[in-house]
Each structure stands twice: as C-alpha cells, then as structure tokens.
Amino acid sequence: MKPLARFAIPVVKARELIAELRIEDPSEIEIDLIAAHLGVMVQETEMVGSDGRMMRIDGAARISVRKDIKFPGQKRFVIAHELGHVLLHPKLRQIDELSLSQASNWSLNQEPEEIEANLFAAEILMPKSLFLPRIQGREPGFALFNELAGEFGTTVTAVAIQFIRYTREECVLIASRKGQRAWFHTSEAFSFRLRDEMEIHEFTCAHELESEGKNTVRGDDVPAGSWLKGYSTTDNMECVTEDAIWSARFGALSLVWIKDDI
Numbered sequence: 001m002k003p004l005a006r007f008a009i010p011v012v013k014a015r016e017l018i019a020e021l022r023i024e025d026p027s028e029i030e031i032d033l034i035a036a037h038l039g040v041m042v043q044e045t046e047m048v049g050s051d052g053r054m055m056r057i058d059g060a061a062r063i064s065v066r067k068d069i070k071f072p073g074q075k076r077f078v079i080a081h082e083l084g085h086v087l088l089h090p091k092l093r094q095i096d097e098l099s100l101s102q103a104s105n106w107s108l109n110q111e112p113e114e115i116e117a118n119l120f121a122a123e124i125l126m127p128k129s130l131f132l133p134r135i136q137g138r139e140p141g142f143a144l145f146n147e148l149a150g151e152f153g154t155t156v157t158a159v160a161i162q163f164i165r166y167t168r169e170e171c172v173l174i175a176s177r178k179g180q181r182a183w184f185h186t187s188e189a190f191s192f193r194l195r196d197e198m199e200i201h202e203f204t205c206a207h208e209l210e211s212e213g214k215n216t217v218r219g220d221d222v223p224a225g226s227w228l229k230g231y232s233t234t235d236n237m238e239c240v241t242e243d244a245i246w247s248a249r250f251g252a253l254s255l256v257w258i259k260d261d262i
C-alpha cells in the first residue's frame, strides 16, 4: 500500500485524540464517549439498506447506526467511520450514508473521503501504540486477528487490514468471491507481485474454502505460483503460507504470508 500524503491526516487526527484522552488500553476506547467528547450525538435506529449515517445540521453532527447490526465490533466501526467524516470533511460532507455494500468496501479504488474515514476508524479503534506491541512476534493469521478483534472491539477484517498496515512481515490480504479476486492490500515489506490472472487458482486455500463450503482453511504448503507472479504452481519447494476464512459479506479472505524465503 503506497500511502498518499493526504492519507496521513486521518491517522494523525485519530492519534491526537487518543493522546488527548490519555487512552492507554483498548478497553478505554469507548467510541460513543469519544463522539460525545467531540459534541457528536450517536443513536441507534432502524435502517434498511444502510449500516450508518452521518448528518450535519447547522454545524451539529449526528451519527445514526443500524440497530440490528449483530456484532458490536461492526457497530463500533460504523460509528468510528462516520466520526471520521465529521472530523475530516466538515465542508465536503453534510450527509454520509454508509450503505451495506460500502460498509464492506476495503478497495483502494473508491472515493478518497471513504478511504480517509476508514483509516480514521481503524486508527481510533486500533491505535498503533496499542496495536503494534500486540502483533510483534506473533504468528500472522486469523487466530491472532480474531483475538485482537475481541480485545479491540472491532471486526476481524478491520484487524487484518490494520495488521497489514503495521506488520514487518511480507504479507498480502486478498478478498475473493465466486472464484475471482476482488481487492488486496500488501504490507510494506511485501516485495512480490500477484499473478496477472484474476481467477483464484485451484491450489489455493481460498479455492478450497469456496468450492468445499468450508469456513476456515490454512496451509503452509501452498505453491507460491498459485498466488504470485513468476513462480511455479507445481514446485513444492516454493511455498507460501495461506490462512483463509469465509465471510458472508466478502466471500473468501486470504492472508498470504511469505514465511520462508522463496
């Protein structure tokens, strides 16, 4: 991920808030109270087709979040996303509607304001100062992401993306659906290219997940060429580690980790 200069701003804003509120533990990140501290009212309402909404009337902002979102972590992320718009886009956005499809859009090919709101949300819920010590020396994968999603009260996908942002390991997170790659995020250290074909290769865990209806598949011996450009799909000496989970919203989500030199 090559961050543009403007994308540094939401991260800085979130860190400033964390410092100002003297937050030292994930349990202290109460997003409703942070909103209240900023004079923003948060309410839960019945909504159809949307997860959240931000409205600004006469300069006062109000955030609504869909009442029947099942997971508290997802609710918190929606509130944090809308709070990002409140702080970052005072002139641009008077109304923001977080549609169901937008709420699961982690692609970098979307409006920059949406990326900024997601970056703010990720950093306020998982500030680097608290997140980094919890990933250092840990094995990359969904076991860790699930644990951190619980501790930080956010979604597994949001954790996976924050992990990609801060890890020193060579990793790529890839979402795919119906056998096609949808989007991916690479860690800073990642020095490979994904294969040109958008179809998911049959030797990947993502393929096994979708074709066999499984919820999780992990493999340490996935041929490097099934994900990476310039590698063989049959050479079992060049392997990557893949950990994949099934998500109703995304389809397959794969973490591909270059564990050993290839």
Ligand SMILES: [Zn+2]
Pocket (backbone or CB within 6 Å): 081, 085, 096, 097, 098, 113, 114, 117
């Ligand atoms: Zn938005």
